[in-house]
Amino acid sequence: MPRIAQLYFRTAIIFLIVGISMGLTMAISQDHSAIGAHAHANLLGWVTMAIFGGYHALNPAKAERRIAMIQYFVYTTGVAVLVPALYLMLTGNPSLEPVVAVASLIAFAGVLLFAVIIFSSGTAVTRPATAAQ
Numbered sequence: 075m076p077r078i079a080q081l082y083f084r085t086a087i088i089f090l091i092v093g094i095s096m097g098l099t100m101a102i103s104q105d106h107s108a109i110g111a112h113a114h115a116n117l118l119g120w121v122t123m124a125i126f127g128g129y130h131a132l133n134p135a136k137a138e139r140r141i142a143m144i145q146y147f148v149y150t151t152g153v154a155v156l157v158p159a160l161y162l163m164l165t166g167n168p169s170l171e172p173v174v175a176v177a178s179l180i181a182f183a184g185v186l187l188f189a190v191i192i193f194s195s196g197t198a199v200t201r202p203a204t205a206a207q
């Protein structure tokens with residue numbers, strides 16, 4: 075599996091653990107105010123990242139490109155800031171709204187970069203051959 079796919083699945087499972095933890099906390103406390111953070115951790119984190127990782131696993135030539143790693147860092151930064159900021163905003167810190175807004179735009183930029191990857195051709199960047207040991 076390409077490294078970027080592995081990275082995406084490892085990041086995705088962390089978001090699923092965080093998302094389910096929020097879901098269980100809401101269910102146990104019967105306070106559902108963090109519902110938006112729970113849904114976004116699971117859907118932007120677990121589901122979307124697993125799809126990104128799966129795409130790279132199916133397209134190893136594209137996974138080797140520099141844009142793949144740039145896209146990973148942009149998207150992951152956006153979601154990693156968005157989820158905790160949204161959680162805190164929804165649980166009583168409305169002043170975090172600008173952070174949520176900026177993080178959302180960063181995550182969206184990551185999605186647009188993924189669109190560029192999808193629509194680009196699948197030619198691999200050639201690497202210098204390593205000598206056989």
Ligand code: HEM
Pocket residue numbers: 093094096097098100101106109112113116117120121
């Ligand atoms: C053990 C795992 C989970 C627990 C305990 C849990 C718990 C909850 C709870 C308590 C709510 C609030 C319901 C309400 O107020 O109407 C909720 C909503 C939601 N959950 Fe989960 N959840 C879990 C897993 C997931 C997963 C894996 C996903 C997505 C992949 C997900 C997506 C959502 C969404 C989208 C909502 C909002 C639904 C709506 O607004 O109608 N949840 N969850």
